[in-house]
Amino acid sequence: MKIPVSTWKGAFLLVSVFLFAFHPASAQKPPRKKTVFVIADGIPADVLEKVSTPSMDAIAKRGKYLRAFVGGAKNTYSETPTISAVGYNSLLTGTWANKHNVWDNDIAAPNYHYPTIFRLYKEQYPAGKIAVYSSWLDNCTRLVGDGLPQTGNLHVDYHADGFELDTLRFPHDTQRDFMHRIDETVVDAAVNGIRTQAPDLTWVYLEYTDDMGHMYGDSEPFYKAVGMLDAQMGRLWSAIRYREQAFGEEWLLVITTDHGRSEKDGKGHGGQSDRQRSTWMVTSLANINAYPNFRKPGIVDIFPTIARFMQIQVPDAVRRETDGIPLTGPVSLIDMQVNAFQNKLDIEWTPLNPADKSTVKIWISNSNQYKTGGKDDYTLAAEVPASQRHASIPWANHPEFTKIVLEGVDNSLNRWVLPPVAKQ
Numbered sequence: 001m002k003i004p005v006s007t008w009k010g011a012f013l014l015v016s017v018f019l020f021a022f023h024p025a026s027a028q029k030p031p032r033k034k035t036v037f038v039i040a041d042g043i044p045a046d047v048l049e050k051v052s053t054p055s056m057d058a059i060a061k062r063g064k065y066l067r068a069f070v071g072g073a074k075n076t077y078s079e080t081p082t083i084s085a086v087g088y089n090s091l092l093t094g095t096w097a098n099k100h101n102v103w104d105n106d107i108a109a110p111n112y113h114y115p116t117i118f119r120l121y122k123e124q125y126p127a128g129k130i131a132v133y134s135s136w137l138d139n140c141t142r143l144v145g146d147g148l149p150q151t152g153n154l155h156v157d158y159h160a161d162g163f164e165l166d167t168l169r170f171p172h173d174t175q176r177d178f179m180h181r182i183d184e185t186v187v188d189a190a191v192n193g194i195r196t197q198a199p200d201l202t203w204v205y206l207e208y209t210d211d212m213g214h215m216y217g218d219s220e221p222f223y224k225a226v227g228m229l230d231a232q233m234g235r236l237w238s239a240i241r242y243r244e245q246a247f248g249e250e251w252l253l254v255i256t257t258d259h260g261r262s263e264k265d266g267k268g269h270g271g272q273s274d275r276q277r278s279t280w281m282v283t284s285l286a287n288i289n290a291y292p293n294f295r296k297p298g299i300v301d302i303f304p305t306i307a308r309f310m311q312i313q314v315p316d317a318v319r320r321e322t323d324g325i326p327l328t329g330p331v332s333l334i335d336m337q338v339n340a341f342q343n344k345l346d347i348e349w350t351p352l353n354p355a356d357k358s359t360v361k362i363w364i365s366n367s368n369q370y371k372t373g374g375k376d377d378y379t380l381a382a383e384v385p386a387s388q389r390h391a392s393i394p395w396a397n398h399p400e401f402t403k404i405v406l407e408g409v410d411n412s413l414n415r416w417v418l419p420p421v422a423k424q
């Protein structure tokens, strides 16, 4: 990954946006929007930045390269293991593991009450098409929950997966070359699907990089696998640009990873060290807002970002649970903190725009019925100017569970307060 340092390119961009705004074409019907998100397994930011990745550099040239994080808020109720399926489900649901309830790769009991981006999309656009191209079958069958009653029998329209179970076509070798061949097969299917069927919302999952990380750690075979991934991303990007040029569609591509790797040798992951939490995003999105200029984005931010781009209306109940902040469009609030002490909740936030004249509504619920499919009753505890950055709310009797939602004009933030002895 080459990190761009140019600032005067921004001036040209501003001029072209200005010209576009007055172009008569802007009066035409808006182009159909489509999204592809890719999870390439287990690549810390420092490794992506070290390896030459010309294809991802080209994608970031239209959009952006961002350092990011996984793992929830360290040492709090939302701390989330830096384990693969846990990270995928944080992307899919826009929540940390305390909500989506996938704690490891066994996926024992996902909480389907926190809907995936696929489900939100299909609820609003039933005729739209969704796709999963994956080197691991469980992504479609268990995390997205294709055909499960718990997901309302969500139907994944196109999928290519399960190759890891086909040991005749992909005999398993100790060097795990078969996994590279599976990734190639998955990318072939995704490229073909994008070019010919152009699903509206697509997930591509690739595993080989993590296999090489586990086997060899920080060394050439792992870096080589990242180079192979880059070539695969080049093929995906070509397919997307073909659709844009031939069909006038507007596509969003987001490439990310599910966790970093250990400081020691790059072989392990799962813990909360800086490098294990260290991830990245490469996106084609050109109009990224100011939020990542101030804070490192999290994997949970991809869910509300796709929702904004795809014009998916997020229901109020889901918005109040979402742990991510959109990377496109207006954002009112970042940085929510809650300190419970004595008989007060001390709540802090930062308005993204310091000159913000809007207000923040502070909603409190002492139930968590949402978790089991019910509805929470929120009380409006206060409404204060966003620029106040702080509010103190009475918190008598120290209830077992308190959920606080800060509702700004353009986004909401939320935190839980649990009694110290009953964390999780």
Ligand SMILES: [Zn+2]
Pocket: 041, 042, 083, 084, 085, 210, 258, 259
């Ligand atoms: Zn992983």
